[in-house]
Amino acid sequence: MSEHSTYTPNNAVEKWFDDRLPVVRFAKEHLMDFPTPKNLNYFWTFGAILVMCLGIQIVTGIILAMHYTPNVAMAFDSVEHIRRDVNGGRMIQAFHAVGASMFFVALYIHIFRGMYYGSYKAPREILWILGVLIFLLTMATAFMGYVLPWGQMSGWAAQVITNIFSYIPIVGTPLLELLRGGFTVGNPTLNRFFSLHYLLPFVIAAVVALHIWALHVPGNNNPVGVDVKSSRDTVPFHPYYTMKDLFGMVLFLIPFVWFAFFAPDILGHPDNYVMYNSQVTPSHIVPEWYFLPFYAILRAIDFNFLFINSGLLGVIFFGASILILFFLPWLDTSKVRSGNFRPMFKWFFLIFLVNFIALTYLGAAPAEGIYVILAKICTAYYFIHFLVILPVLSRIETPAPLPTSISESVLGKAHA
Amino acid sequence: MTVQKVGQLTDRLRAAAVDSARADDLWGAGSVKCRSTGIRTLATHTEHSSTNRRDFLYIATGAVGAVGAAAVVWPLINQLNPDASTLALATIEFDVGAIEEGQSVTITWRGLPVFVRHRTAAEIEEAKAVPLADLKDPETDEQRTKPDHEQWLVMIASCTHLGCVPVGESGDFDGWFCPCHGSHYDTAGRIRRGPAPKNLVVPPYNFVSDTLVQIG
Numbered sequence: 001m002s003e004h005s006t007y008t009p010n011n012a013v014e015k016w017f018d019d020r021l022p023v024v025r026f027a028k029e030h031l032m033d034f035p036t037p038k039n040l041n042y043f044w045t046f047g048a049i050l051v052m053c054l055g056i057q058i059v060t061g062i063i064l065a066m067h068y069t070p071n072v073a074m075a076f077d078s079v080e081h082i083r084r085d086v087n088g089g090r091m092i093q094a095f096h097a098v099g100a101s102m103f104f105v106a107l108y109i110h111i112f113r114g115m116y117y118g119s120y121k122a123p124r125e126i127l128w129i130l131g132v133l134i135f136l137l138t139m140a141t142a143f144m145g146y147v148l149p150w151g152q153m154s155g156w157a158a159q160v161i162t163n164i165f166s167y168i169p170i171v172g173t174p175l176l177e178l179l180r181g182g183f184t185v186g187n188p189t190l191n192r193f194f195s196l197h198y199l200l201p202f203v204i205a206a207v208v209a210l211h212i213w214a215l216h217v218p219g220n221n222n223p224v225g226v227d228v229k230s231s232r233d234t235v236p237f238h239p240y241y242t243m244k245d246l247f248g249m250v251l252f253l254i255p256f257v258w259f260a261f262f263a264p265d266i267l268g269h270p271d272n273y274v275m276y277n278s279q280v281t282p283s284h285i286v287p288e289w290y291f292l293p294f295y296a297i298l299r300a301i302d303f304n305f306l307f308i309n310s311g312l313l314g315v316i317f318f319g320a321s322i323l324i325l326f327f328l329p330w331l332d333t334s335k336v337r338s339g340n341f342r343p344m345f346k347w348f349f350l351i352f353l354v355n356f357i358a359l360t361y362l363g364a365a366p367a368e369g370i371y372v373i374l375a376k377i378c379t380a381y382y383f384i385h386f387l388v389i390l391p392v393l394s395r396i397e398t399p400a401p402l403p404t405s406i407s408e409s410v411l412g413k414a415h416a
Numbered sequence: 417m418t419v420q421k422v423g424q425l426t427d428r429l430r431a432a433a434v435d436s437a438r439a440d441d442l443w444g445a446g447s448v449k450c451r452s453t454g455i456r457t458l459a460t461h462t463e464h465s466s467t468n469r470r471d472f473l474y475i476a477t478g479a480v481g482a483v484g485a486a487a488v489v490w491p492l493i494n495q496l497n498p499d500a501s502t503l504a505l506a507t508i509e510f511d512v513g514a515i516e517e518g519q520s521v522t523i524t525w526r527g528l529p530v531f532v533r534h535r536t537a538a539e540i541e542e543a544k545a546v547p548l549a550d551l552k553d554p555e556t557d558e559q560r561t562k563p564d565h566e567q568w569l570v571m572i573a574s575c576t577h578l579g580c581v582p583v584g585e586s587g588d589f590d591g592w593f594c595p596c597h598g599s600h601y602d603t604a605g606r607i608r609r610g611p612a613p614k615n616l617v618v619p620p621y622n623f624v625s626d627t628l629v630q631i632g
């Protein structure tokens with residue numbers, strides 16, 4: 001990290017403190033004076049927005065936990081109790097439930113930002129890997145949170161998703177019973193999901209700290225993707241980016257509060273306002289929208305391959321679709337980071353994005369007719385993008401000439 | 417401190433002969449004291465240290481530690497497994513006498529829904545007529561019922577795909593249809609089309625009298 005510190009204690013007390021615990025120095029160096037590329041656009045505000053989202057989930061969640069009862073007989077009613085009886089509970093519950101969706105909106109934008117601008121490339125591989133880990137942990141947290149209201153969708157989501165583990169050869173069924181604490185989803189399952197749902201956000205917070213640490217070693221990537229060459233390329237984080245990030249947060253909060261105030265249930269599913277019944281599955285079960293692309297991949301595999309049955313194969317593809325992100329830094333070997341200077345990659349990135357949105361749509365569509373075939377095509381394309389297109393592009397593409405520095409890219413035209 | 421650094425430090429310290437005889441007594445030959453932290457560490461292998469004995473102690477300590485850690489962790493994981501009150505529900509008895517022909521009931525065994533269907537003669541015919549070659553998970557109708565009680569079909573009501581409860585008397589094979597991802601089962605509960613890999617599971621059961629079934 002920065003070798004020469006920017007902090008000088010102002011008085012004897014500050015100096016005394018700094019000699020013993022240099023947190024003020026740390027905050028000054030990393031939250032205020034941190035040299036940040038001066039060309040960052042609004043896609044770079046989503047990191048701060050995500051920190052805000054995590055904060056909102058933790059604060060509203062801890063309050064919900066004060067009124068919620070993790071027992072199959074009472075959970076459903078206790079959430080209704082929060083929504084109807086608890087002072088302000090209607091808003092707090094809405095912020096938590098809508099907050100989960102907004103969290104994923106921000107996550108997806110943040111991830112696709114990284115993919116377009118090549119932020120996963122050297123020297124930021126660990127930063128990227130920690131990010132994928134956060135994504136996985138957040139999915140686990142949101143999944144377990146969704147089970148807590150114990151509606152029909154909650155219970156059946158728990159049933160279907162835990163069942164995925166039963167396809168693991170040999171240990172599958174014992175593992176499934178271990179996860180559920182019974183032969184099916186029941187009270188032990190709900191109770192432990194509550195415990196873990198409470199725990200995981202704090203684990204996420206810890207990984208976020210590592211993520212930011214890993215960011216502050218090489219510093220930020222930027223829209224042109226060339227390294228910072230001199231102090232002319234940067235501005236201090238505060239006030240330039242603290243203000244920009246705050247403004248980004250405010251903009252992000254507009255749709256957020258709109259949902260919470262006017263349509264808190266629109267992102268949910270009506271069936272979840274019916275209490276879980278282990279004897280009857282709703283006629284059309286769908287996961288929350290943010291899981292749909294991966295769910296579409298899981299469903300698309302309905303054929304056996306060699307000795308692997310369709311179920312296990314689906315699970316393998318489902319897992320691989322997320323785990324493949326860990327390997328992205330080594331699949332795309334092009335030296336040029338930013339998609340702005342990669343004439344072919346740019347288009348393939350766009351196709352990948354459209355394909356991903358198509359998968360989202362197909363995950364919610366009924367598994368019949370044309371949808372089944374489309375889901376297979378989109379699933380195949382998803383993997384081809386990572387395993388064929390990116391490695392091949394890295395070899396054949398001729399990148400556009402890069403600016404010599406960030407400054408030049410910002411001011412170059414004016415000076416020329 | 418990296419091994420390399422420890423190594424360098426060791427060399428320097430040894431050259432200066434700062435290792436006191438007392439430290440050697442306590443730590444064994446080859447221990448070093450870091451000058452800045454004052455923390456004593458074991459030196460990496462040097463010609464002076466009794467490498468073999470130390471390695472053995474390392475491995476032995478590590479092994480005992482690992483076994484100890486596993487012994488502590490296992491109960492912490494095992495508590496997640498089905499508890500005694502869940503296991504206590506493992507066997508149930510059910511009288512099928514009241515179920516009319518063409519009717520099904522859903523009962524609960526170990527928390528799982530179980531279908532008990534009194535099949536019509538036509539359904540049994542249909543199930544028997546299916547050639548085994550047409551089946552994804554080949555089983556004859558006889559293998560799925562009990563002798564002399566073949567009108568009774570007892571099956572765990574969880575789709576073998578991902579565990580939804582299929583809907584009775586529907587689907588393209590007159591048996592069950594799972595709405596979750598579209599699996600079709602026939603009148604013997606065998607998978608015919610869709611993503612499910614296996615037939616609906618027949619739980620362990622037997623007839624203790626003509627109409628009394630014991631499941632589990």
Ligand code: HEM
Pocket residue numbers: 054057058059060061062063064065068079093096097099100103138141142143145146147148149197198201202204268
């Ligand atoms: C990563 C952060 C988090 C995410 C993504 C998340 C997500 C969710 C989701 C999707 C629900 C279901 C909401 C519904 O449909 O009604 C939920 C419920 C719940 N969460 Fe969280 N949560 C997070 C953090 C927390 C924390 C830190 C706590 C408390 C310590 C908490 C406590 C609860 C409680 C008690 C419920 C049940 C009440 C309800 O359904 O609204 N959550 N969570």
Ligand code: FES
Pocket residue numbers: 575576577578579580594595596597598599610611612
């Ligand atoms: S759970 Fe029945 S088809 Fe998927």
